[in-house]
Amino acid sequence: xxxxAVTCNMKKITLLVLFVFLNSLLVLGQNIPKNYVVxxxxxxxxxxxxxxxxxxxLNTKKAEKENENIPRELRIYxxxxxxxxxxxxxxxxxYGSREGGxxxxxxxxxxxxxxxxxxxxxxxxxxxxxxxxxxxxxNENFYLIGYESNYGRPCDFWENVDFNLSTxxxxxxxxxxxxxxxxxxxxxxxxxxxxxLKITLEKRQAQKIEITSPKYNYKIHx
Numbered sequence: 001x002x003x004x005a006v007t008c009n010m011k012k013i014t015l016l017v018l019f020v021f022l023n024s025l026l027v028l029g030q031n032i033p034k035n036y037v038v039x040x041x042x043x044x045x046x047x048x049x050x051x052x053x054x055x056x057x058l059n060t061k062k063a064e065k066e067n068e069n070i071p072r073e074l075r076i077y078x079x080x081x082x083x084x085x086x087x088x089x090x091x092x093x094x095y096g097s098r099e100g101g102x103x104x105x106x107x108x109x110x111x112x113x114x115x116x117x118x119x120x121x122x123x124x125x126x127x128x129x130x131x132x133x134x135x136x137x138x139n140e141n142f143y144l145i146g147y148e149s150n151y152g153r154p155c156d157f158w159e160n161v162d163f164n165l166s167t168x169x170x171x172x173x174x175x176x177x178x179x180x181x182x183x184x185x186x187x188x189x190x191x192x193x194x195x196x197l198k199i200t201l202e203k204r205q206a207q208k209i210e211i212t213s214p215k216y217n218y219k220i221h222x
Contacts (some may be wrong), residue, residue, distance in 0.1 A: 017081075031077070031086055035061050039072070044112025046076065047137045051154050052088065053078050055110055055117065059097060069098035074119070074201070076142075077157035092204040093133070095121050100222060117201075119143065127153045142201035147222060161220055168193045170220070172213050190215040196220075 025072040078087040100106030100123030109121035122130035134146030140155035159174040176186040209222035
C-alpha cells in the first residue's frame with residue numbers, strides 16, 4: 001500500500017512538472033520566429049539565481065525537401081515579471097539537421113547539470129564521432145569550460161579527449177582493438193596542458209582550433 005502511495009505521488013509530481021514545462025512552451029510560442037520549429041527544450045537554473053531558465057533547440061525553418069540540411073539555433077529564455085524574455089542566442093552551438101554523416105541528424109540532446117549547460121552531438125559511419133560541450137554562465141556570457149569527445153571505429157581504435165578549458169588540462173586516451181582476438185592490444189595515454197581558451201556560446205565555431213598532443217602528435221579538433 002505504501003509503495004502504491006509513493007508511486008501515485010511520483011506520478012503526480014511528474015505530471016505537474018510536465019504541465020509546467022508544456023505551459024512554458026505554450027507561453028513561449030509568441031516569442032519564437034515564424035517558421036521556426038522547436039526540436040527540444042529543457043528547464044534549469046543557469047545563472048544561480050534560483051529561477052529556472054528555458055533552453056530551446058530550434059530548426060530555423062521547415063524542411064522543403066527530403067534530407068535538406070536545416071540550420072539550428074539555440075535560444076535561452078529568462079523569466080522576468082512572469083514573462084519569458086529572449087536572453088541569449090547562438091547560431092553556432094548546434095550542428096545542422098543533416099550534418100551527422102551517415103547518421104543524418106547529429107543532435108544528441110541537451111542537459112543542465114549543476115548549473116552547467118551540456119550540448120551533445122554524434123555522427124559518422126564506420127568511423128564514429130561524438131562530443132559534448134559544457135557551458136557555464138560567467139562574466140555576463142556563456143563560456144565553454146569543458147569539451148569531451150570520442151572517435152574511432154570497431155576493430156581499429158577508440159580515442160577519448162577530456163579538455164578542461166578553465167585549467168587548460170587535456171587528458172587523451174586511445175585504445176587499439178583486435179576483434180579477432182577480442183582484446184585491446186595497445187593503450188596510449190597522455191595528459192598535458194594547453195593555453196586557456198575563451199570560447200563563447202554565441203561564437204562557438206568562429207575559429208577552427210587544432211591542438212597537437214606533445215607525446216603522440218595526435219590532432220585534437222575543437
